[in-house]
Amino acid sequence: EVQLVESGGGLVQPGGSLRLSCAASGFTFSGSWMSWVRQARGKGLEWVANIKQDGSEIYYVDSVKGRFTISRDNAKNSLYLHMSSLRAEDTALYYCARARNPTFDLWGRGTLVTVSS
Amino acid sequence: DIVMTQSPDSLAVSLGERATINCRSSQSVLYSSNNKNFLGWYQQKPGQPPKLLIYWASTRESGVPDRFSGSGSGTDFTLTISSLQAEDVAVYYCQQYYGIPYTFGQGTKLEIK
Numbered sequence: 320e321v322q323l324v325e326s327g328g329g330l331v332q333p334g335g336s337l338r339l340s341c342a343a344s345g346f347t348f349s350g351s352w353m354s355w356v357r358q359a360r361g362k363g364l365e366w367v368a369n370i371k372q373d374g375s376e377i378y379y380v381d382s383v384k385g386r387f388t389i390s391r392d393n394a395k396n397s398l399y400l401h402m403s404s405l406r407a408e409d410t411a412l413y414y415c416a417r418a419r420n421p422t423f424d425l426w427g428r429g430t431l432v433t434v435s436s
Numbered sequence: 437d438i439v440m441t442q443s444p445d446s447l448a449v450s451l452g453e454r455a456t457i458n459c460r461s462s463q464s465v466l467y468s469s470n471n472k473n474f475l476g477w478y479q480q481k482p483g484q485p486p487k488l489l490i491y492w493a494s495t496r497e498s499g500v501p502d503r504f505s506g507s508g509s510g511t512d513f514t515l516t517i518s519s520l521q522a523e524d525v526a527v528y529y530c531q532q533y534y535g536i537p538y539t540f541g542q543g544t545k546l547e548i549k
Contacts (some may be wrong), residue, residue, distance in 0.1 A: 327490075364486065364529055366538040380537045414485055422476035422533055424497065426485035 321345035321425060323415045328430030335405050339430055341398040341415030346425070349373075349393040352418035355400045357411035359427075365411075368400065369418055385411075405434045438462050438532050442541035448549040455517040457544045459530035464510045467534065474534035477506055477515045480543075481493065481526045489517065489528075 327339040331384045339355070355367040368389040377389055388401040401409055410433050416423040439462040449455040465474045472495035476513045478486040487496045490506035493513055517524055525548060530541040 330516070363542040363543045364531070367541070369536075369538075378536050419491075420474075420533065422491045422531065423478075424488045424491075426487070428485055434452055 323417070323425060323427035323431035325413065325415050325427045327379050328413065328432045330433045330435065332436050333406060333434055334432070336401070336403040337405065337432060339400040339402070339413055339415075339432070341400075341427060343396045343398065343415075343417075346417070347387055348391075348396040352420075353389075353391060353398045354416045354418045354423060355389060355398075356414045356416050356426075357409075357432075358414070359411045360409075367413070370398070398405065402432070405432075410434045437537055438465065438535055438539050440530055440532055440539050440541040442528075442544045444544060445542070446545040446547065448547045449517075449520045450549045452519050453524065453549075455520050455524070455546055457515045457528050457530075457546070458505060459508075459513040459515070459541050461511045461513075461534075465534035466510050469505075470526045473509055473513070474506075474532055475513050476533065477504075477532045478529045478531065478540075479524075479526045480529065486529065507530055517546075520546075522547070 324342045331337050354369045357365050370389045386404045390399045412429040412431050414429045415427040417425040437526045443458045475493040477490040489500050489504050494506045505516050507514050512533040527543045527545050529543050
């Protein structure tokens with residue numbers, strides 16, 4: 320089955336760190352651009368980061384630059400998002416998505432990150 | 437950043453009637469080298485992740501019913517549901533993939549009248 324499954328979310332204090340993971344199956348992960356997209360409760364969608372198939376190109380939304388790091392392990396069919404210096408405004412459901420130009424054609428169900436003291 | 441603005445914010449349509457959602461980008465998302473609009477449409481039902489409906493502004497994703505269609509070019513786009521079904525109740529988003537950061541519209545909530 321073609322799917323993406325996120326994990327690693329949870330409650331973290333402001334200024335803390337968290338690493339999200341996304342396990343891919345059913346398709347050629349190493350052949351796909353991958354992304355993280357987030358959605359605050361009751362709000363719209365916000366693209367967070369993209370990574371090329373071999374990790375040679377990486378892009379971030381300005382609000383997470385210097386705090387978040389996207390990475391991948393093609394041998395493990397896994398995508399990661401390391402988040403540090405977390406803020407209350409980072410609270411959201413984080414989706415892993417396959418990026419197929421020009422859109423996101425496969426999504427996981429998300430993992431919830433809550434930043435609160 | 438390219439700002440995507442959808443209208444209306446919410447919409448109530450009778451079953452079997454046409455639903456139309458508009459999306460405007462703050463700059464053109466038409467890529468001149470291939471004459472394609474880097475614009476997609478998504479459907480998000482409560483408690484579910486978004487689902488891709490349309491890409492290249494007008495190409496239906498595999499498995500999407502043909503009552504869904506996309507049109508437009510440059511900066512103005514439309515998602516049309518030709519005959520609304522009960523299962524189409526959802527929030528719909530447009531998204532541009534032309535420039536980084538990739539951006540979404542604020543969403544349009546579609547309900548049954």
